[in-house]
Amino acid sequence: MKSSGKMLAFGASMMLALGAAACGGEEEPATGEAAAQEEQSEQLSGAIRIDGSSTVVPFAEAATELFNEEHPEVRFTVGASGTGGGFEKFCAGETDISNASRPIKEDEEVPLCKEANVAFKEVQVANDGIAVATNTNLEVECLTTKQLKQLWNRDSKVQSLSDLDPELPDTELSLYGPGTDSGTFDFFTDEINGEEGVTREDYEASEDDNQLVTGVAQDDGGLGYFGFSYYEQNADQLNAVAVDSGDGCVTPSAETIQSGEYKPLGRPLFMYPSDEAMQRPEVKAFMEFVNENQTEIAELAKIVPMTDEQATKAGEVLGAGA
Amino acid sequence: MTGAQIAAHARSRSALFPRATARTRAAEGGFKVLMYLAVGLAGLALVTLLVDVARDGWGVLSLQFLTNFPSRISPERSGIQSAIVGTLYLMVLTAVFVVPVGVATALYLEEYADPTRWYNRWVEVNIQNLAAVPSVVYGILGLAFIVREPLGLGPVLLAGGLTLGLLVLPVVIIVSREAIRSVPPSIRDGALALGATQWQTIRRQVLPGSMAGIATGVILALSRAIGETAPLLVIGAAASTRFNPQGVNDSFTALPIQIFTWTSQADRAFIPLAAGAILVLMVLLLAMNSVAILLRNRYEQKW
Numbered sequence: 286m287k288s289s290g291k292m293l294a295f296g297a298s299m300m301l302a303l304g305a306a307a308c309g310g311e312e313e314p315a316t317g318e319a320a321a322q323e324e325q326s327e328q329l330s331g332a333i334r335i336d337g338s339s340t341v342v343p344f345a346e347a348a349t350e351l352f353n354e355e356h357p358e359v360r361f362t363v364g365a366s367g368t369g370g371g372f373e374k375f376c377a378g379e380t381d382i383s384n385a386s387r388p389i390k391e392d393e394e395v396p397l398c399k400e401a402n403v404a405f406k407e408v409q410v411a412n413d414g415i416a417v418a419t420n421t422n423l424e425v426e427c428l429t430t431k432q433l434k435q436l437w438n439r440d441s442k443v444q445s446l447s448d449l450d451p452e453l454p455d456t457e458l459s460l461y462g463p464g465t466d467s468g469t470f471d472f473f474t475d476e477i478n479g480e481e482g483v484t485r486e487d488y489e490a491s492e493d494d495n496q497l498v499t500g501v502a503q504d505d506g507g508l509g510y511f512g513f514s515y516y517e518q519n520a521d522q523l524n525a526v527a528v529d530s531g532d533g534c535v536t537p538s539a540e541t542i543q544s545g546e547y548k549p550l551g552r553p554l555f556m557y558p559s560d561e562a563m564q565r566p567e568v569k570a571f572m573e574f575v576n577e578n579q580t581e582i583a584e585l586a587k588i589v590p591m592t593d594e595q596a597t598k599a600g601e602v603l604g605a606g607a
Numbered sequence: 608m609t610g611a612q613i614a615a616h617a618r619s620r621s622a623l624f625p626r627a628t629a630r631t632r633a634a635e636g637g638f639k640v641l642m643y644l645a646v647g648l649a650g651l652a653l654v655t656l657l658v659d660v661a662r663d664g665w666g667v668l669s670l671q672f673l674t675n676f677p678s679r680i681s682p683e684r685s686g687i688q689s690a691i692v693g694t695l696y697l698m699v700l701t702a703v704f705v706v707p708v709g710v711a712t713a714l715y716l717e718e719y720a721d722p723t724r725w726y727n728r729w730v731e732v733n734i735q736n737l738a739a740v741p742s743v744v745y746g747i748l749g750l751a752f753i754v755r756e757p758l759g760l761g762p763v764l765l766a767g768g769l770t771l772g773l774l775v776l777p778v779v780i781i782v783s784r785e786a787i788r789s790v791p792p793s794i795r796d797g798a799l800a801l802g803a804t805q806w807q808t809i810r811r812q813v814l815p816g817s818m819a820g821i822a823t824g825v826i827l828a829l830s831r832a833i834g835e836t837a838p839l840l841v842i843g844a845a846a847s848t849r850f851n852p853q854g855v856n857d858s859f860t861a862l863p864i865q866i867f868t869w870t871s872q873a874d875r876a877f878i879p880l881a882a883g884a885i886l887v888l889m890v891l892l893l894a895m896n897s898v899a900i901l902l903r904n905r906y907e908q909k910w
Contacts, residue, residue, distance in 0.1 A: 336843065364846055518875055
């Protein structure tokens, strides 16, 4: 049978690869890399530990991979402990760079870092937004921040959009949103409901944004919020809701997020290098590399890049006191 | 008496009794249908899952997929070498830690401990409880005591191996005790009567007699360990690395972590990669479980 033949071949290649992989640990890098290495005598090397927000992971991975093309001897580990989890490790001195989808918390996290004598810089690397989206059958073009608050606030009794505005459809809503460990949740509840962590509780919660997308896309009354890139990748299955924060309706897009028009759900993404790590040439070179190539990296990672102005400002932060 | 003996006994007994009435036979038939339905449901769920994953992941399986490093820039050139190597390392480290400690504990509890002493009973209750603790709790334990002070290893392979070792230790202890207990007391009595010391009895009779059971249990425990994601995430395994670990004090990633990283991406291009990695992990688990079954069938002692 054809399929069993394929299965066998697969099994055999599996074993081979396991064997190859198991002894691969101590092997020389591939010939191409080795040649490149000989050409450049002043190679950077070392290990850089990065951890933090999962939203920044695509950006960080694309950045490290591009950087490795020039400096293959620098070894990166990129973790995804979440913004809060990342700062905890960062302030314990366990990581060199912390990724964050919000600024470090002055009242909780900064003291932790101070206590351990971890000084750092706050460097913006990209932009991100939170998209509010509905099922394509649930027609709604725009919601004001006030309406969003009415909908998502604690003890909200809103069951359909017609409760917000009689002209909107009266389909019964099924709500989807991120779980409480997510930076997206922190940010949305803070901006919309006015206090971090305050939310109605009768919604479908998941830490996996892809699940939220699937839920909203399949449920006729589906409405949810999640990272902009998840909307962008599934734009054909979803209806994006424009947000009106007083200056008219703004649809989420790379342009409106970058320009800051998409208020209040647009946000900057950060990398926090520690001052101690910045003393090392490879970390400094990497952070400068990120700043100089941010547009290309963001494009590869499918994330919204910084404006030139933001990039210049981030570059100044990096240069200061280095 | 083993289960098979009991069944054979029951069968021979039933021949002595009159045939079942139509009613009891109907009841028995109904119960059988229910049982098959239950098994079928579980089987169906597994097949659905397998088919779904295979459909997504079959296309990416190739030698390159197994030997390349993960790539964010070009998903089509992405691979899982670092994840496979990390998982193999973890398996070996976990085994090195868990086998001596687990078997020694089991030997103590079965052969030396006085079960009427409160501290022995306390240890026993603790082990039973630990076996039921959720894996993420072991992750927190690993982070607090192994990655940070007092051991302070950092988020490295050794820390991962020790954490997973702690996680499966109760299972290994319980299975090893079961295997040791299955060696009949008459064997021990015989050895002792011939003048062997207790340690000689254990080394030459009890351990060889229970080795198949212990090995089976250890392999099953290891296959549970390498499928774990949560504890490794907590102790700080990397989402993905583009290098193989150079030793036990190096940072690492593992197959479940790589799968987790890929499935949580917005970019759908990574979904087939995750499915492919799931297939590889499943083949690995299946191979381990088959070895366990083989070992048990081949070397199980009949007394």
